Amino acid sequence: GLTWDDVDLEKGSITVSHQLQRIVNSKNKRGIKGTGVYHIESTKTASSERTILIGATLLAELKRWKSVQLANELKLGGDYMVAYLHEEYNEVVEKKIQRVRSYPKAEHGVVGTRINFICTQECGDFVKATAFQYASRVARTELGLDKFDFHSLRHTHATKLIENGANV
DSSP: BBGGGGGETHHHHHHEOEEEEEEOOOOOSSSOOOOOEEEEEEEEGGGGGHHHHHHHOHHHHHHHHHHHHHHHHHHGGGSSEEEEEEEEEETTTHHHHHEEEEEEOOOOOOOEEEEEEESTTTTOOOOOOHHHHHHHHHHHHHHOTTTTHHHHHHHHHHHHHHTTOOOO
């Protein structure tokens, strides 16, 4: 759910103040879960909100990726996908949400606030959790990693940083 508004490329920092969540619709007649809707909401706890300093390697990669995104938007023109926030009532969670939807840039009459995600596909559409779930399933089956999921990488990364002297 990180957006370019969350990154300060001058100071080399990222501010975490929200998260991208998926609300899964109820199952259809065949018992298959729907794809659901994505929305932006606050972090799980107030202590989750923070600003972190990032290293030179990540900073350089973010700058490179931002220029790639801009080049893709120019190359694809009106076909480039743009995400917008729309406030709407969601019956599954029984409250108003800030729903995220993507539209081709050329589509006129889109109401909402443009949101510029960092994690996007080449076409501009934001990367969805299902892409990570698929990659995780492939890693489990093809590499034989029975208990692997992407959340495990977060813990492994933190452990490796601390082992290499990073400040907690």
